[in-house]
Amino acid sequence: MKGLYWQQISSGEETNFVILEKDNLPVLNDNCVKVQVKACALNRINMKLLSEIKMEKEFLPIGREIAGVVLEIGGKVSSFQPQDEVVGILPLDSDESGLCEVIVIHEHYLVHKPEKVSWLEAVGTICDGVRAYTALHYLSFVSPEKTLLVMDGASSFGTIAIQLAQHRGAKVISTVYSLEDKQYLERLTPSLARIIDESNGKYDLTESCLEETGGLGVDIILDAGVRLYSKESETTSQHLLPHKHDIITLLSVGGHWVTTEENLQLDPPDSRCLFLKGATISFLNEEVWNLSNMKQGKYLCMLEDIMEKLSNGVFRPHLDEPIPLYEAKVSMEMVQKNQTRKRQVVQL
Known part of the structure; x- marks a missing residue:
């Protein structure tokens, strides 16, 4: 299972993005769902924030905003069923890249995607x-x-x-x-x-x-x-x-x-x-919602309202043309250097 990662080679070295192959998916726990990813948005990595909260890794996964179809659910999952279309944001401490074909994620990081909203619009709007x-x-x-x-x-x-x-x-x-x-x-x-x-x-x-x-x-x-x-x-x-x-x-x-x-x-x-x-x-630090789980209910309501407004035409995201997976590395380098104006979305 291929995914895009940022590789930290040495301190102060220029950003290096690599495609890695993962052998196995994490175990599907009771509160997690397995999702087939259809689209993933690219967002700039805040290296300083990750350093301050002690979350630096040798290989940091890229692509946290994902949309896809639920393939399988854990025994205690109550919000989703197989074949549901979902969208969400992976947590900061996730070990998985959103650019993998299939990922496992806790149900409390996902909401339903409205039927008339495209995969690209969903992930291009949520963050x-x-x-x-x-x-x-x-x-x-x-x-x-x-x-x-x-x-x-x-x-x-x-x-x-x-x-x-x-x-x-x-x-x-x-x-x-x-x-x-x-x-x-x-x-x-x-x-x-x-x-x-x-x-x-x-x-x-x-x-x-x-x-x-x-x-x-x-x-x-x-x-x-x-x-x-x-x-x-x-x-x-x-x-x-x-x-x-x-x-x-x-x-x-x-x-x-x-x-x-x-x-x-x-x-x-x-x-x-x-x-x-x-x-x-x-x-303004939108990561506070993921850094603390005290207001998880408000966070999920916010995600649901964003999708509802997108479905009703209140939001029209400023999207670039969809990016194929093989161009994700180059596109992410441009995003990290602030060289893009429109939201970059990879279509899987």
């Missing part, structure tokens, strides 16, 4: 859906009449976040960094309140957002990285990121900033500004 729900429901409480700023809205995650916010009645502003991304967002329905193209330097993020909100500021900001300080040696991609002070300036009274910047540092003037506004900062 970004979890991130969007975590950011907009559990960290910032999006609701009608609120204004949301989504940085880099044409990314696979930004697209799902925009659609979830609009479904909840929020007014959405988004930034883009290319003409292609701008044209993509313009095709979304319902239309966004404003699309700010930062690629040509004509539009100032702060001025545009304050103009759109009548000077009141944005209720929720969902970033895609920030600049902690300015330096001459920064790359073009870093230069396009907003400065932390700009984001704080944009926040409304009682606003929420949801950040993906895990090393965020605030200066005393920034903290003072947040205090005066009564604003808050939350850190």
Whole structure:
């Protein structure tokens, strides 16, 4: 049984992905199901997180978002039957690659896939859906009449976040960094309140957002990285990121900033500004659902709701063309280097 793995040869060495052959499947325990994988999404590996929680391995399995058909169930499985179509996210400590033809997984990591949802759409939405729900429901409480700023809205995650916010009645502003991304967002329905193209330097993020909100500021900001300080040696991609002070300036009274910047540092003037506004900062780490099983029920309800909204047309994922298994290694190298814009999905 072949699968894709990341091989750690030595510290600091460039990422190395390899195809390994596994002889036998793990034993099918009472609460596990055997799944024939039909599609698997590729997502960037957070090596720093795995190192901090002591989960580094010589061969780290690749491909955690999977969709497929149940072949066999354990004696105590109550949620699924053979031939059920399922979708889910493998746990962080999984020893199996989602790019194997058949895998064994605990039933509490899976939900039913709606019939009219394709395999590619299911796995291409579920991870970004979890991130969007975590950011907009559990960290910032999006609701009608609120204004949301989504940085880099044409990314696979930004697209799902925009659609979830609009479904909840929020007014959405988004930034883009290319003409292609701008044209993509313009095709979304319902239309966004404003699309700010930062690629040509004509539009100032702060001025545009304050103009759109009548000077009141944005209720929720969902970033895609920030600049902690300015330096001459920064790359073009870093230069396009907003400065932390700009984001704080944009926040409304009682606003929420949801950040993906895990090393965020605030200066005393920034903290003072947040205090005066009564604003808050939350850190977006969607892996908390798998790092703790205290809220397993909420997690499964979230996965089911994501699939329901995908089935009803609320979500339309930003997918690339399906990738054959023999190209998975090259595609994963591009994903790890942040060289892809659309969600990469391998079709088995």
